[in-house]
Amino acid sequence: MKMLKIFLMLPLICLSGCWSSIELNDLAIVTALGIDKTEDGYLVTIQVLNSSELAGDARSGRTEVVTFTKKGETIYEAVRSLSTDIPKRIYVSHLREVIFGEEMARAGIGKTLDVLSRQKELRSDFYMTVAKGSTAYDTLNVQTALEKIPANKIFDALENSEKRWAATRTVTLDEFVNSIVSKGREPILTGIYVYGDIESGGEVLNAQNISPKSGLRLDYLGVFKKDKLVGWLNKNDSKGVSYITDHVKSTAVTIPCEGEKITINTVGTKTKIKGIMKKGEPKIKINVNSEGSIGEVECKFDLSKPENIEELNKRYAKDIKDKITGAVKKLQNEYQSDIFGFGEEIHRTDPKAWKRLEENWDQEFEDLEVDVTVDARIRNSGTMLESFQKEIEE
Amino acid sequence: MKSRVPIPLRKLIKDKQSIKAEKQRADLNQSGSPSSSETLTNDQSQNSSQSQKRHQASPNDRTKLIFSDLHLNIDHIKKTLGNSSDIVTRDFCAGKNGEIKMAIIYTEGLTDSASIQDFILDTLMVEMRNSAFDGKVLNSFEWFQLIKSRTLPVGAIMEITDFQKLFHHLLSGDTMLLMDGSPTAIALSSRDWADRGVQEPSSQTVVRGPKDGFTETLRTNTALIRRRIKNPNLWLETKQIGEKTQTDVAIMYLKGVANDKTITELQSRLNRINVDAILESGYIEEFIQDEVYTPFPTVYNTERPDAVAAAILEGRIAILVDGTPFILVVPALMVHFLQSSEDYYQRADIATLIRLLRYLSFFLALFTPSLYVAVSTFHQEMLPTPLLISLASQREGVPFPAFVEAVLMELVFEILREAGVRMPRAIGSSISIVGALVIGQAAVEAGFVSATMVIIVSLTAICSFVFPSNSMAIAFRMLRFLFMILAATFGLYGIILGLIVMVLHLNSLRSFGLPYLAPNAPFILQDQKDNIIRMPHWALLKRPRLINKKDTVRGDASSPKPPE
Numbered sequence: 001m002k003m004l005k006i007f008l009m010l011p012l013i014c015l016s017g018c019w020s021s022i023e024l025n026d027l028a029i030v031t032a033l034g035i036d037k038t039e040d041g042y043l044v045t046i047q048v049l050n051s052s053e054l055a056g057d058a059r060s061g062r063t064e065v066v067t068f069t070k071k072g073e074t075i076y077e078a079v080r081s082l083s084t085d086i087p088k089r090i091y092v093s094h095l096r097e098v099i100f101g102e103e104m105a106r107a108g109i110g111k112t113l114d115v116l117s118r119q120k121e122l123r124s125d126f127y128m129t130v131a132k133g134s135t136a137y138d139t140l141n142v143q144t145a146l147e148k149i150p151a152n153k154i155f156d157a158l159e160n161s162e163k164r165w166a167a168t169r170t171v172t173l174d175e176f177v178n179s180i181v182s183k184g185r186e187p188i189l190t191g192i193y194v195y196g197d198i199e200s201g202g203e204v205l206n207a208q209n210i211s212p213k214s215g216l217r218l219d220y221l222g223v224f225k226k227d228k229l230v231g232w233l234n235k236n237d238s239k240g241v242s243y244i245t246d247h248v249k250s251t252a253v254t255i256p257c258e259g260e261k262i263t264i265n266t267v268g269t270k271t272k273i274k275g276i277m278k279k280g281e282p283k284i285k286i287n288v289n290s291e292g293s294i295g296e297v298e299c300k301f302d303l304s305k306p307e308n309i310e311e312l313n314k315r316y317a318k319d320i321k322d323k324i325t326g327a328v329k330k331l332q333n334e335y336q337s338d339i340f341g342f343g344e345e346i347h348r349t350d351p352k353a354w355k356r357l358e359e360n361w362d363q364e365f366e367d368l369e370v371d372v373t374v375d376a377r378i379r380n381s382g383t384m385l386e387s388f389q390k391e392i393e394e
Numbered sequence: 395m396k397s398r399v400p401i402p403l404r405k406l407i408k409d410k411q412s413i414k415a416e417k418q419r420a421d422l423n424q425s426g427s428p429s430s431s432e433t434l435t436n437d438q439s440q441n442s443s444q445s446q447k448r449h450q451a452s453p454n455d456r457t458k459l460i461f462s463d464l465h466l467n468i469d470h471i472k473k474t475l476g477n478s479s480d481i482v483t484r485d486f487c488a489g490k491n492g493e494i495k496m497a498i499i500y501t502e503g504l505t506d507s508a509s510i511q512d513f514i515l516d517t518l519m520v521e522m523r524n525s526a527f528d529g530k531v532l533n534s535f536e537w538f539q540l541i542k543s544r545t546l547p548v549g550a551i552m553e554i555t556d557f558q559k560l561f562h563h564l565l566s567g568d569t570m571l572l573m574d575g576s577p578t579a580i581a582l583s584s585r586d587w588a589d590r591g592v593q594e595p596s597s598q599t600v601v602r603g604p605k606d607g608f609t610e611t612l613r614t615n616t617a618l619i620r621r622r623i624k625n626p627n628l629w630l631e632t633k634q635i636g637e638k639t640q641t642d643v644a645i646m647y648l649k650g651v652a653n654d655k656t657i658t659e660l661q662s663r664l665n666r667i668n669v670d671a672i673l674e675s676g677y678i679e680e681f682i683q684d685e686v687y688t689p690f691p692t693v694y695n696t697e698r699p700d701a702v703a704a705a706i707l708e709g710r711i712a713i714l715v716d717g718t719p720f721i722l723v724v725p726a727l728m729v730h731f732l733q734s735s736e737d738y739y740q741r742a743d744i745a746t747l748i749r750l751l752r753y754l755s756f757f758l759a760l761f762t763p764s765l766y767v768a769v770s771t772f773h774q775e776m777l778p779t780p781l782l783i784s785l786a787s788q789r790e791g792v793p794f795p796a797f798v799e800a801v802l803m804e805l806v807f808e809i810l811r812e813a814g815v816r817m818p819r820a821i822g823s824s825i826s827i828v829g830a831l832v833i834g835q836a837a838v839e840a841g842f843v844s845a846t847m848v849i850i851v852s853l854t855a856i857c858s859f860v861f862p863s864n865s866m867a868i869a870f871r872m873l874r875f876l877f878m879i880l881a882a883t884f885g886l887y888g889i890i891l892g893l894i895v896m897v898l899h900l901n902s903l904r905s906f907g908l909p910y911l912a913p914n915a916p917f918i919l920q921d922q923k924d925n926i927i928r929m930p931h932w933a934l935l936k937r938p939r940l941i942n943k944k945d946t947v948r949g950d951a952s953s954p955k956p957p958e
Binding site: 025031051123152 | 772775779785788792
């Protein structure tokens with residue numbers, strides 16, 4: 001009898017159906033999502049992997065990724081309507097990159113973020129960028145060399161350049177949304193643009209050239225105010241922003257030397273920001289500790305003398321300080337956007353005062369006194385001490 | 395399923411049964427069956443089993459005593475054995491003038507003809523003629539005693555008064571000496587038969603450690619264990635099980651270290667076996683195991699004498715069955731199946747690492763296919779993107795769902811494995827060629843299965859060969875398919891559910907009263923020294939706690955130190 005009961009229960013397990021199961025080959029794996037603005041809605045571009053071209057033996061020479069694009073009143077609707085173009089289920093869990101067109105970004109991207117946060121299928125580990133001076137559609141239509149999947153190229157380039165160059169920034173959805181809703185911080189995103197010939201960028205041949213006719217390149221940081229893009233920073237300002245927000249892991253600092261140049265490879269930087277309330281006035285103290293090694297010497301500078309190194313240390317510190325103050329000035333005067341999170345720092349220092357300052361933080365930020373101290377040191381000179389520049393000239 | 399009787403009730407039933415058995419024994423003695431022969435046997439358990447068996451046998455055999463008349467005896471023996479041609483009867487006259495009529499009967503092939511020639515026939519026929527005994531003054535009883543005590547240069551002899559024992563000894567290879575006028579026969583030990591000899595065990599091999607393995611002969615096997623434990627407390631109890639086969643079954647344990655209750659329980663379980671044939675220890679295993687409806691073995695078996703010796707020294711009990719090199723050990727816990735005897739011969743550090751590696755392999759052997767099915771059909775978002783891309787490209791063009799693909803490949807592998815075991819040795823190599831080509835290459839090239847699946851099946855297969863004990867590997871092989879079904883229906887959720895059920899089931903298992911998962915559940919801190927890790931021998935000074943309660947200390951060593 002008991003056996004019979006178990007036997008009758010078996011179909012319950014077997015026939016319950018695998019309602020949420022889906023085979024790997026029925027998935028259209030989306031790696032990049034581009035969002036552009038149209039008059040009455042959005043132009044959504046998705047980049048889908050053509051997985052049989054990416055690994056395994058059965059390659060036929062088609063492109064590794066395919067881009068599909070469609071208009072829709074909302075993003076969700078547009079993506080769903082793409083089912084008419086794609087024979088597989090659109091699967092966005094492995095999204096690596098979300099790109100906003102510049103026009104879209106300037107108009108405000110707040111509304112588009114809801115769908116990205118709401119979908120349970122989406123992991124929040126993708127990075128967001130803005131197509132500088134262009135549309136997301138154009139940006140996603142370029143074949144990239146070395147990395148077959150353009151979205152992966154952007155993803156990896158963002159991580160790599162953040163670590164090695166410090167003038168770009170990886171921003172995830174959570175960080176971005178947090179910055180938007182916080183009153184004491186404004187968001188930033190890295191810009192990306194297509195260099196070279198946009199027309200031929202989408203061809204398979206593009207990636208087969210030894211020197212590709214076009215490609216994707218990261219630009220510097222874009223400044224937002226709330227959810228709207230307000231402008232772009234240059235190289236030095238972007239680095240300055242990274243110094244302030246303690247995002248510099250390693251970068252190259254070029255300092256003058258007898259009319260020529262010395263480049264220092266920063267190997268470690270630590271920034272401490274401290275908010276101070278003095279007589280009801282907020283004040284920010286930035287303290288940067290930086291260490292580096294000499295990467296390139298073009299002048300006849302005697303590096304064996306300690307006083308010379310001391311001199312270099314000063315110039316090194318000055319360079320960092322200039323970048324920081326430059327970035328602060330620019331954002332205070334031009335954009336009035338507190339992308340450094342100074343407001344949050346003041347909030348932490350004096351929550352009561354923050355309540356008063358909160359409402360007018362944009363103005364307060366503009367007049368905020370920022371005090372920068374930099375302690376920079378050169379720790380080693382690479383494999384040589386003195387350069388042979390002297391001998392070359394003699 | 396099995397009806398569960400609450401323990402007190404069970405005990406009651408058992409008590410009733412034992413009362414019944416005792417009553418029957420009493421009846422037996424009253425009915426006049428000779429108990430004198432029984433006192434000659436040297437151990438108690440044999441006694442009881444013998445009397446029990448006699449009760450089961452037909453009443454004719456039970457009461458049939460040996461006649462005084464020699465020819466009557468020979469006729470009876472010949473008739474009973476159907477004049478089988480391998481039974482050799484040799485009657486002769488002994489004594490100075492040939493006044494005593496005697497006969498020896500033995501089974502050819504089971505006996506050592508040379509020793510029968512040299513020590514029995516030669517003594518009785520030639521040397522007795524020259525001896526100074528005066529046959530005329532002696533009656534047949536005195537002759538019998540004289541021969542028994544003075545003329546037979548044979549090690550083991552036994553007096554036998556009934557035919558049932560006579561046949562047992564005769565067919566076990568002993569030589570029967572019958573004398574006219576005496577109702578008692580003498581069984582002379584002359585057992586010797588063609589034997590495989592002690593060879594390296596084929597099922598459990600080691601790199602470092604003894605290479606001898608058990609054989610099909612019970613006596614060789616007991617000797618292999620005795621050679622390792624030279625202790626008077628190493629006790630051996632033998633009995634015959636199997637109405638027709640009369641198979642010798644011995645239990646061996648270290649008196650004082652083994653738990654007496656376990657011994658009693660084992661004896662009673664062995665006594666309960668009532669079947670006409672025991673051909674391998676597997677028969678016994680199925681009769682004495684605690685739980686029937688489980689894929690997990692609760693009786694350990696091994697071909698290695700060192701493993702048995704180690705188990706006996708831990709306080710466990712070995713069951714040796716004549717005719718098989720596989721010795722059973724009880725109680726058997728889960729950890730015993732996951733440990734190899736080599737763990738104790740290698741140094742502690744590498745032994746520990748290898749154990750960890752082995753546990754990883756157990757996990758992989760059980761879960762790899764199901765995890766693949768679950769992750770690739772339910773939880774694609776769990777995979778790192780590059781891995782997903784490569785998996786997706788492998789799956790491109792495969793006509794089956796991942797589950798069907800997995801079951802198919804696992805089945806093919808199981809078939810290949812079975813074929814590899816069964817097929818004649820001479821054509822054994824062709825199976826690997828066919829297997830490797832068919833599964834490994836052609837199926838992938840034809841696009842029937844993905845290369846990933848082949849990798850997973852191979853990984854599972856290799857991991858399942860890591861099991862030191864085949865019986866546990868079998869359990870995992872069966873469960874693997876169950877987990878695949880669960881994975882295909884519920885994904886990881888199903889696997890976790892299955893795992894929970896499996897652990898619950900394992901927790902419910904007992905081997906001779908011991909919790910199967912000990913020392914993990916219940917958790918015994920002291921025994922962790924020899925569980926997942928193995929501490930050096932000088933740190934393993936206590937025997938496993940649950941197995942025995944009395945003699946728990948192994949020794950009093952301390953960590954080795956350099957000279958001062």
